[in-house]
Amino acid sequence: MRNWKIAGLILCILAAPGFANLITNGSFELGNPSFNVYGFQSLSAPDNFTITGWTVSAGSVDYIGPYWQAAHGQRSLDLAGLYSNGTIYQTFPTTPGTPYQVTFALAGNPDVQPRTTSVQVWVSDGSTVFDSAVFNYTVNGQTRTSMGWVYVSWTFTAQSALTTLGFTGQDTYNDPTWAYSFGPALDDVRVTAIPEPATLALVGLGLIAAGFLRRRR
Numbered sequence: 108m109r110n111w112k113i114a115g116l117i118l119c120i121l122a123a124p125g126f127a128n129l130i131t132n133g134s135f136e137l138g139n140p141s142f143n144v145y146g147f148q149s150l151s152a153p154d155n156f157t158i159t160g161w162t163v164s165a166g167s168v169d170y171i172g173p174y175w176q177a178a179h180g181q182r183s184l185d186l187a188g189l190y191s192n193g194t195i196y197q198t199f200p201t202t203p204g205t206p207y208q209v210t211f212a213l214a215g216n217p218d219v220q221p222r223t224t225s226v227q228v229w230v231s232d233g234s235t236v237f238d239s240a241v242f243n244y245t246v247n248g249q250t251r252t253s254m255g256w257v258y259v260s261w262t263f264t265a266q267s268a269l270t271t272l273g274f275t276g277q278d279t280y281n282d283p284t285w286a287y288s289f290g291p292a293l294d295d296v297r298v299t300a301i302p303e304p305a306t307l308a309l310v311g312l313g314l315i316a317a318g319f320l321r322r323r324r
């Protein structure tokens with residue numbers, strides 16, 4: 108019976124990588140910001156050193172600290188930084204042909220409302236954006252201490268051994284003073300391989316085998 112339990116645990120361990128988050132610092136908690144007195148820092152492209160694991164590749168984003176409530180941890184992003192919508196991305200290993208699920212927390216800078224803000228999420232094989240989607244979020248009544256974060260998800264199928272996942276602010280509000288400085292808010296980005304039925308079966312078998320012994324003891 109001991110062998111069943113060991114086999115079960117091994118099956119679970121073998122299958123576990125299919126559920127791991129492939130994104131480094133998806134909650135934006137790691138970095139070396141110099142937050143201003145309001146509790147954020149505007150980053151201009153190119154910037155691949157302020158937020159660990161991420162590159163600001165176009166426009167501007169705000170790295171948000173105490174300025175507003177994060178969805179997870181203490182930090183998040185405004186994808187319209189100073190005067191411009193921005194783009195941020197990260198590259199990670201993938202298996203071509205495998206489907207992946209992207210989930211992230213979405214809200215909107217509440218300083219201008221009501222308005223609807225938008226973010227484009229996209230994936231590239233290094234040279235070409237091969238899939239993308241736009242998510243809209245309506246800001247109406249939220250505050251910096253009650254951001255109204257919602258979790259959304261999207262799936263793509265990898266085309267290459269490395270995939271770049273990016274987020275681009277697409278807010279259309281052009282402020283007379285601040286121009287495009289009020290964008291969609293982003294936090295808690297996760298990417299996981301969508302487990303194949305065989306992987307789920309392995310986990311199930313593993314749990315059954317591991318649990319069988321416990322009941323018999």
Ligand SMILES: [Ca+2]
Nearest residue numbers: 134179180182
């Ligand atoms: Ca966070």
